[in-house]
Amino acid sequence: xxxxxTCVVRNRAICSALEMDEISLLGKMGRHHKLVxxxxxxxxxxxxxxxxxxxxxxxxxxxxLSDGRExxxxxxxxxxxxxxxFGTRTQHNVTALTxxxxxxxxxxxxxxxxxxxxxxxHKLLERTLAELDRTRRWLLLLGRMTxxxxxxxxxxxxxxxxxxxxxANDGPVDGFDLPFGRQQIADILGLTIETVSRRLNDFxxxxxxxxxxxxxxxxxxxxxxxxxxxxx
Amino acid sequence: xxxxxTCVVRNRAICSALEMDEISLLGKMGRHHKLVxxxxxxxxxxxxxxxxxxxxxxxxxxxxLSDGRExxxxxxxxxxxxxxxFGTRTQHNVTALTxxxxxxxxxxxxxxxxxxxxxxxHKLLERTLAELDRTRRWLLLLGRMTxxxxxxxxxxxxxxxxxxxxxANDGPVDGFDLPFGRQQIADILGLTIETVSRRLNDFxxxxxxxxxxxxxxxxxxxxxxxxxxxxx
DNA sequence: CGACAGATTGACGAAAGTCAATTACGGTGG
DNA sequence: CCACCGTAATTGACTTTCGTCAATCTGTCG
Numbered sequence: 001x002x003x004x005x006t007c008v009v010r011n012r013a014i015c016s017a018l019e020m021d022e023i024s025l026l027g028k029m030g031r032h033h034k035l036v037x038x039x040x041x042x043x044x045x046x047x048x049x050x051x052x053x054x055x056x057x058x059x060x061x062x063x064x065l066s067d068g069r070e071x072x073x074x075x076x077x078x079x080x081x082x083x084x085x086f087g088t089r090t091q092h093n094v095t096a097l098t099x100x101x102x103x104x105x106x107x108x109x110x111x112x113x114x115x116x117x118x119x120x121x122h123k124l125l126e127r128t129l130a131e132l133d134r135t136r137r138w139l140l141l142l143g144r145m146t147x148x149x150x151x152x153x154x155x156x157x158x159x160x161x162x163x164x165x166x167x168a169n170d171g172p173v174d175g176f177d178l179p180f181g182r183q184q185i186a187d188i189l190g191l192t193i194e195t196v197s198r199r200l201n202d203f204x205x206x207x208x209x210x211x212x213x214x215x216x217x218x219x220x221x222x223x224x225x226x227x228x229x230x231x232x
Numbered sequence: 233x234x235x236x237x238t239c240v241v242r243n244r245a246i247c248s249a250l251e252m253d254e255i256s257l258l259g260k261m262g263r264h265h266k267l268v269x270x271x272x273x274x275x276x277x278x279x280x281x282x283x284x285x286x287x288x289x290x291x292x293x294x295x296x297l298s299d300g301r302e303x304x305x306x307x308x309x310x311x312x313x314x315x316x317x318f319g320t321r322t323q324h325n326v327t328a329l330t331x332x333x334x335x336x337x338x339x340x341x342x343x344x345x346x347x348x349x350x351x352x353x354h355k356l357l358e359r360t361l362a363e364l365d366r367t368r369r370w371l372l373l374l375g376r377m378t379x380x381x382x383x384x385x386x387x388x389x390x391x392x393x394x395x396x397x398x399x400a401n402d403g404p405v406d407g408f409d410l411p412f413g414r415q416q417i418a419d420i421l422g423l424t425i426e427t428v429s430r431r432l433n434d435f436x437x438x439x440x441x442x443x444x445x446x447x448x449x450x451x452x453x454x455x456x457x458x459x460x461x462x463x464x
Numbered sequence: 465c466g467a468c469a470g471a472t473t474g475a476c477g478a479a480a481g482t483c484a485a486t487t488a489c490g491g492t493g494g
Numbered sequence: 495c496c497a498c499c500g501t502a503a504t505t506g507a508c509t510t511t512c513g514t515c516a517a518t519c520t521g522t523c524g
Binding site: 061063064065066067069070071073074084085086087088091092115118121122124125126128129130131132133135136137138139140142143144145189190230 | 293295296297298299301302303305306316317318319320323324347350353354356357358360361362363364365367368369370371372374375376377419421422462
């Protein structure tokens with residue numbers, strides 16, 4: 001049967017570049033996988049490397065040093081594409097932060113299909129360019145910002161992305177639940193868990209935010225936060 | 233006349249995806265520009281936004297904060313592509329570190345041409361994916377490494393890229409001239425000029441490197457440097 | 465209700481940043 | 495070819511921020 005016709009992200013994922021009959025062709029090569037929160041996606045499939053579309057849930061991409069230091073290098077939402085087509089293997093781990101559904105393809109199948117479907121490649125190119133822009137802005141954050149600036153940026157960024165359960169973007173919202181624990185926030189911002197905790201507390205004391213529960217954030221003074229985040 | 237037939241990077245730049253007659257079509261839309269070291273590339277052309285191929289020289293991509301803090305987010309070598317096709321404007325400045333030649337195209341011309349030449353888009357996609365990988369590894373460096381680790385990585389990285397004047401990759405070499413001053417090294421690694429100077433001096437004292445002149449580096453103990461750089 | 469992981473708080477240390485002074489390189493002109 | 499100048503790099507003294515280690519607290523879930 002055809003998963004694609006009922007796929008909730010088919011209009012936003014790269015598949016949206018394709019006509020209906022092409023989609024179902026691609027669909028035949030794809031496999032649906034369920035991941036529980038914390039589970040790591042294994043890139044070797046039964047007989048080959050994989051790439052995937054995220055259908056539902058939030059996942060992190062991370063790399064680490066031999067002594068355990070970890071850096072999160074990407075956060076992935078529904079409709080995003082993950083993995084490394086064309087040759088190389090991904091150099092980072094992919095771990096589900098929430099329960100998640102992904103639609104996987106063997107790299108080689110996908111590569112072949114993509115090469116013969118320019119619209120698909122074009123969509124993938126646009127996404128990759130956007131992701132590169134985002135990642136480069138992140139370099140500025142990691143290289144040149146203080147802990148408070150990093151956190152303010154992070155909270156503002158999250159308020160724009162985590163609006164609805166399906167992560168569709170509807171403009172910023174002032175209250176939201178983070179899909180991250182403190183350690184993960186630290187791994188995103190290049191800080192320690194203690195520094196995250198302290199600066200978050202500063203914001204609370206300054207009346208900029210409220211933290212009614214571990215993962216809940218409420219922005220009380222957006223302008224104030226933006227002041228700390230600093231104009232780029 | 234046709235620049236492309238004599239272009240030194242035509243076999244390595246994205247143009248290499250095209251047949252000879254297609255190249256000269258693209259070539260007709262391109263303009264040759266000469267940049268002197270220090271000059272910033274202006275993205276607004278006479279009537280539109282630009283993208284470009286680097287023919288010769290080394291350029292930096294950088295972003296900065298309102299108070300002057302700067303982060304270099306990319307270093308670009310001959311045959312590399314720069315600029316942001318498809319929609320958005322580049323969010324960073326491009327500055328020549330050495331005298332340089334670039335071949336510019338109006339964004340809209342390029343976009344239209346690319347859309348009708350899948351092989352070109354494919355090449356661009358592969359490059360963008362590779363650049364994204366590189367940038368993500370850089371996140372780990374900025375977020376989680378100490379000053380010494382950053383510098384060791386940087387030097388090893390440079391020794392693999394700066395082999396020959398044309399930057400063709402021929403394997404690592406132990407002596408090379410950096411195209412960067414200390415401030416630029418600092419802006420790449422998210423450090424201050426003073427810290428760069430001090431840690432570089434440590435390496436000198438430890439007999440890992442020699443610095444016979446301002447921009448010259450000689451690696452004396454590659455294994456030692458790799459030990460500091462740490463396994464990923 | 466209790467236990468445990470996750471988060472916070474505190475005291476302290478270390479790494480990198482800041483500010484200022486000094487030195488050295490590299491290019492210019494005599 | 496050498497002396498001089500200006501920029502870039504180095505060095506030193508000091509401060510600040512963040513990290514480390516350890517103790518305590520709290521929310522969540524069985």
